[in-house]
Amino acid sequence: xxxxAAVQTGLYGVGAAALIGATGGWSRTADETExxxxxxxxxxxxxxxxxxxxxxxxxxxxxxxxxxxxxxDLAAARSGRTERRTGLAALVQITDLHIVDxxxxxxxxxxxxxxxxxxxxxxLLGAQxxxxxxxxxxxxSVGPLTGRPLDAVIATGDTTDNHSGTELDVLLxxxxxxxxxxxxxxxxxxxxANAGLWRHWQPGSEGEDRYARxxxxxxxxLLHAAMRPFYAPGLAVPWLMTMGNHDDTVMGTxxxxxxxxxxxxxxxxxxxxxxxxxxxxxxxxxxxxLDPRRxxxxxxxxxDLARRGDTRTVTADPRRAPFTTDEYLAALRSxxxxxxxxxxxxxxADADASRLHYVHRLGEKVVAISLDTTNQAGGAxxxxxxxxxxxxxxxxxxxxxxxxxxxxxxPSWTMSNLVPxxxxxxEARHGGDAVLDLLHEHANVLAWVTGHCHSNxxxxxxxxxxxxxxxxxxxxxxxxxxxxxRIIEVAGNGDGTVSLLTTMLDADxxxxxxxxxxxxxxxxxxxxxxxxxxLGQRERxxxxxxxxxxxxxxxxxx
Numbered sequence: 137x138x139x140x141a142a143v144q145t146g147l148y149g150v151g152a153a154a155l156i157g158a159t160g161g162w163s164r165t166a167d168e169t170e171x172x173x174x175x176x177x178x179x180x181x182x183x184x185x186x187x188x189x190x191x192x193x194x195x196x197x198x199x200x201x202x203x204x205x206x207x208x209d210l211a212a213a214r215s216g217r218t219e220r221r222t223g224l225a226a227l228v229q230i231t232d233l234h235i236v237d238x239x240x241x242x243x244x245x246x247x248x249x250x251x252x253x254x255x256x257x258x259x260l261l262g263a264q265x266x267x268x269x270x271x272x273x274x275x276x277s278v279g280p281l282t283g284r285p286l287d288a289v290i291a292t293g294d295t296t297d298n299h300s301g302t303e304l305d306v307l308l309x310x311x312x313x314x315x316x317x318x319x320x321x322x323x324x325x326x327x328x329a330n331a332g333l334w335r336h337w338q339p340g341s342e343g344e345d346r347y348a349r350x351x352x353x354x355x356x357x358l359l360h361a362a363m364r365p366f367y368a369p370g371l372a373v374p375w376l377m378t379m380g381n382h383d384d385t386v387m388g389t390x391x392x393x394x395x396x397x398x399x400x401x402x403x404x405x406x407x408x409x410x411x412x413x414x415x416x417x418x419x420x421x422x423x424x425x426l427d428p429r430r431x432x433x434x435x436x437x438x439x440d441l442a443r444r445g446d447t448r449t450v451t452a453d454p455r456r457a458p459f460t461t462d463e464y465l466a467a468l469r470s471x472x473x474x475x476x477x478x479x480x481x482x483x484x485a486d487a488d489a490s491r492l493h494y495v496h497r498l499g500e501k502v503v504a505i506s507l508d509t510t511n512q513a514g515g516a517x518x519x520x521x522x523x524x525x526x527x528x529x530x531x532x533x534x535x536x537x538x539x540x541x542x543x544x545x546x547p548s549w550t551m552s553n554l555v556p557x558x559x560x561x562x563e564a565r566h567g568g569d570a571v572l573d574l575l576h577e578h579a580n581v582l583a584w585v586t587g588h589c590h591s592n593x594x595x596x597x598x599x600x601x602x603x604x605x606x607x608x609x610x611x612x613x614x615x616x617x618x619x620x621x622r623i624i625e626v627a628g629n630g631d632g633t634v635s636l637l638t639t640m641l642d643a644d645x646x647x648x649x650x651x652x653x654x655x656x657x658x659x660x661x662x663x664x665x666x667x668x669x670x671l672g673q674r675e676r677x678x679x680x681x682x683x684x685x686x687x688x689x690x691x692x693x694x
Contacts, residue, residue: 175280176201178272180640180684185618185647187668193351195648196665204281204637205681209596210605211633211688220630223282224539225502228273228641229622231292231545231587232613234382235262235310237302238327239320240456241405242386242396245328248335248672250418253388256615256670257337257347259297260329260362261663263318266310267368268645268660269614269621274372275644279625281637281686286373287498290506292587293380293545294613298387299458300400308467312475313370319363322451329359331407331448350671353651361654370475376482377468378506379492380545380587381516386458389516395435400456406438408446461489482506490559493524495531502626503535507544509551511565517553518546518588519565525574532578537693539626539634540581547586547593547610548572572597579603579692582626583636586610592622592678594638594685602690607636609687612676617667619643632694636687 176182182201187194206213236259237243248255258265278285291311296303302320309316328336337347339355348354382388386396416437459467465488467473468481480487482494492508507528509518520528532540548568557565575581576599583606584597590613599605611622618640625637645660646653667673677683 175278175283178275178641178644179280179623180620180642181280185642185664193353193669196668198647202640202680202684204639204684204686206686206688207594207596207681208688210598210607211602211690213635213686213688214629214631214633217629217631217633217635221282221635222628222630223279223284223625224628224634225499225541225626226279226282226284226286227498227504227624228276228286228289229292229543229585229587229611229624230269230273230289230614231611231621232294232380232590232615233262233266233269233291233307234259234294234297234613234615235266235303235307236297237300237306237320237456238329239325239405239450240298240300240302240400241402241450242298242300242400242456243327243405244387244417245336246406246409247414247418250414252672255328255336256667256672257352258663258666258670259615260358261659261666262615263306263310263316264362264366264656264659265619265643265645265663266307266614267316267366267656268643268663269619270310270369270371272641272644273621274369276623276641277372279623279637280639282625282627284625288496288504289371289373289375290378290504290543290585291375292378292543292585292611293510294382294388294587295377295380296383298400299382299385301455301457301459301463302453304459304464304467305455308473310368311371311375312473313368314472315365316368317365319365320453320456325359325363326405326448326450328407333408335408347671350669352666352669355651357654361659366656372476374476374478376478376496376504376506378482378543378545379508379510381510381518383464384461384510384512385514390434390514393435395438397457399438400458401452401454403449403452404442404447405450406441406447409441414441461492493527495535498541499626502539502541505531505540505542507542507571509544509546511553511555511557512559513553513555513557515553515555517550518544519551519553519557519567520571521557521560522564522566523560525566525570528571529574529577532574532581536578536580538580539692540578541624541626542575542581542584544584544586546588547608548584550588575606576604581606582634582689583607583609583624583687585624587613590616591676592640592682594678594682594687603692605689607687607689609636609638612678614643615667616676617664617670617673618677619664619667628691632691634689634691636689638683638685638687640683
C-alpha cells in the first residue's frame with residue numbers, strides 16, 4: 137500500500153504506525169532511542185538549509201535534517217507511545233509574512249538603521265516567497281509524525297506590512313490562488329530599489345551601494361521580474377486568519393489617520409531624510425504603546441521632511457489606502473478569495489471591528505480559538521479587551537470536552553499595551569498575564585500559539601496541577617531568515633499523555649537559483665537567499681528544542 141493510500145483510508149493512527157515508518161523513514165529523538173514514524177520528505181526532519189561559507193555574501197546549501205527533541209518539562213514521555221499514537225489534529229502555522237508594497241509612499245525606508253523593520257532588501261520578493269511557502273504546504277498534505285491529513289493552515293497575523301490595500305490584494309491572491317500582480321502605481325518601478333541610494337540595495341545599478349559592497353549580486357532585470365504578474369495555485373487545505381498589528385495599523389504602530397491615507401495614495405515619496413524629525417518618527421515606529429496625540433504630530437513632520445529631504449514624484453494609486461476592518465472582512469468573504477475555504481476564513485458572519493475572535497473546529501476532539509490581541513490605538517505590542525477575555529473564558533468552558541489550541545498574534549510577553557482601544561471606548565484592557573491566568577483555569581488548553589517576535593521560542597507554562605499546564609509556542613516570521621512555517625500535530629499517546637509535535641517547514645523553492653533565472657519559482661528561492669544575507673539579519677531560529685519538538689502533556693481526559 138502506498139503512503140497516499142494509507143492516508144486516504146485513514147490509517148494514520150495506532151494500526152498504521154509500522155506502515156508509516158516503513159514508507160516515510162525514521163527520525164531519532166535527541167534524548168531517547170525510541171523511533172518516531174515520519175513522513176519526513178520536504179520537512180526539516182529530512183534536511184535543513186544553511187548558508188555555506190563563513191563570511192561575505194553566502195549562497196545556501198542543504199544540511200542534514202534535525203531530530204525531534206522530546207521535552208519532558210510538563211510530563212514524562214512513556215516508552216512505546218509512538219506505536220499507540222493517534223493523530224487528533226494536524227495544522228500548519230504561518231506567521232508574519234509581511235507582504236510589502238515597496239512602492240507605497242507611506243513606507244519609511246529612510247528610518248533603516250533606527251528601526252530594524254523599516255527596510256529589508258528581500259521585501260521586493262515577498263509575494264513570490266509566500267507562493268513558494270504555499271507550494272511546500274500543498275506538497276506536504278499530511279502531518280509528518282502522525283500521517284494525519286492537514287486540517288487547516290492558520291496565519292497568525294502581520295500578513296501585510298503596511299496595512300495597505302495593495303498588500304492585502306496580493307496576500308489573498310497568493311493564499312486563495314489565481315492571478316497575482318505584485319505591482320502598484322505606474323508602469324515603471326518607483327521604490328527605493330532604483331533611487332540611487334547608498335543605504336538600500338540597487339539590484340539593477342552598476343554603481344556601488346552598501347549591499348553591492350557586501351557581495352549582493354547585480355541583477356539588472358530583477359525589478360521588472362519582481363513586479364510581473366504570476367499565477368498562484370493557492371492553498372489546497374482550509375485556511376484561517378488571525379489579525380496582527382501590521383494588519384490593522386499603518387507600519388504596525390500608527391493608528392490610521394487621514395494623513396496616512398493622504399501619503400499612501402499621493403504622489404510624494406521620501407527616499408532619504410535626516411535630523412530630529414526622523415528621530416521622532418523612528419521613536420513612533422518603535423513604540424510598543426502610543427499616546428494617540430503624538431501620532432498627529434507625524435503629519436506635520438512628514439510635510440517638513442518632504443521639503444528638506446530627498447523626494448521623488450511617484451504615480452498616485454488609490455488602492456494603496458489603508459484598508460478598514462470592514463474591507464478586510466469583506467475581502468475574506470468574497471468569492472474571489474474563497475480558495476479552499478471556509479467562508480470568512482474563520483471570521484463569522486457577524487464579525488466586525490470590535491469582534492475579531494472566533495472558534496473553529498480542527499478535529500473531532502480539537503478546536504482552535506483565535507484571539508485579536510491588536511490595539512488600534514497604536515503601538516506594536518498587544519492586549520485584550522475585557523469583553524474578549526470574558527468571551528474566551530466562556531468558550532473554554534463551552535468546549536470543556538475538547539482539546540483546545542489558542543492562537544493570537546502576540547505572545548504573552550509582548551502584551552503590555554493597555555492604552556484604551558478606540559474600537560471599544562471605555563473598556564479595560566488586559567495584558568498577557570491575565571490571559572495566562574485564564575488559560576491555567578482550564579485543563580483542556582494544550583497550547584497558546586503566537587507570532588510577532590520573528591523567532592522560535594517554546595515555553596512551558598507550568599501549574600501546580602499538571603493537568604492545567606500548557607505550552608506557549610512562538611514561531612519565526614516568513615520575511616526574516618530562516619523563513620519557516622511550523623507544523624503542529626496533536627496526538628493522543630494512549631498512556632495518560634498527549635503530545636504536541638512541532639516540525640519546521642521550509643518553502644518549496646530552489647535552494648541556489650541561477651541569477652539568470654527570473655521565473656516565479658527562482659525568485660522565491662532568491663527571496664530566501666537574500667534574507668539570509670540581509671545586513672540586519674540576526675539568529676532567529678532558536679534552540680533545537682524550539683524547532684522540531686515533541687511537547688508532552690498530561691492528558692486532561694485520561
